[in-house]
Amino acid sequence: MKKDIGVCTPLYPAPALVVTAYDRQGIPGGLMVAWGGVCNSEPPCISVAVAKNRHTLEGIMKRKAFCVNVSSEDVICEADFFGLASGRDVDKFETAGLTPRKGDLVGAPLIEEFPISMECEVVQSIDLGSHFLFVGKVVKTWAVEKCLDEKGYPDPLKVKPLVFAPKCGTYYALGRVVGKAYSEGKKSSGENNG
Numbered sequence: 001m002k003k004d005i006g007v008c009t010p011l012y013p014a015p016a017l018v019v020t021a022y023d024r025q026g027i028p029g030g031l032m033v034a035w036g037g038v039c040n041s042e043p044p045c046i047s048v049a050v051a052k053n054r055h056t057l058e059g060i061m062k063r064k065a066f067c068v069n070v071s072s073e074d075v076i077c078e079a080d081f082f083g084l085a086s087g088r089d090v091d092k093f094e095t096a097g098l099t100p101r102k103g104d105l106v107g108a109p110l111i112e113e114f115p116i117s118m119e120c121e122v123v124q125s126i127d128l129g130s131h132f133l134f135v136g137k138v139v140k141t142w143a144v145e146k147c148l149d150e151k152g153y154p155d156p157l158k159v160k161p162l163v164f165a166p167k168c169g170t171y172y173a174l175g176r177v178v179g180k181a182y183s184e185g186k187k188s189s190g191e192n193n194g
Contacts, residue, residue: 013163016171018069018082019048020100021059021108028100028109029092031056032083034164035131036068044138046120049131055087057132060122065106066136070116073160073173078113080171105139115159117142 015037020030035049046068050057060066071079078096085092093100099112103119110117120136149155156174163172 008167010167012165013172014166016071016079016162016164017048018071018079018111018114019050019056019060020067020069020111021056021065022063023055023059023087024062027087027091029056029059029087030067030069030082030109030111031087032071032079034166039135045123045135046118046138047133047135049128049133051131059108060134061125061132063107064122065103065108066120066122066134067103067106067108067110068118068120068136069111069114070159071162072115073162074115075113076162076171079162103140110142115144115147115161116154 014034017033017036018030019033019036020028023029031050031054033048033050036047039045039047048066048068050060056066075098078098081096082092085095092098093109093111100109101112103110106119106121108119110119118138119140119142120138122134123137124135126133143154147154147158149158160173163174164170165172
């Protein structure tokens, strides 16, 4: 039996993304974001929600740009640090030992050491209450070559992305492959053409 657990958002997994931007003085910074994901196919867009008290918010609003950096198991400490400290008080890149790289097409830095980075230009922003939701059109995607599959696309098992359980405050790694999309459902419908 299901039990009413109140109003909450246990939508798992949440991504562990580090969203980066330049601040007012042009210093690269960023924050950990769990409220984010793909929100459109053509043009490809990503949405990220940024709390109103975050230092990075002003930079995104001013430059109408941000980069989404996919965290991996290999950079868990650095990624988590971006969610702990404020860019008002510390240079996060310097403290974490990470390399900011100027985006080619947008006024935002990407993180060289993270396996995937996407340059995004803001196409829409919405004040939702506690957060601003930004929709960013992906204008360029960068990936570490060793994380690519034979077709040149990032392989999740090579990227080893972190996933996050917000209320639990726990990071997880991807597990095993359990099925093939657009195929498993055929078993329920009685189709047997794999």
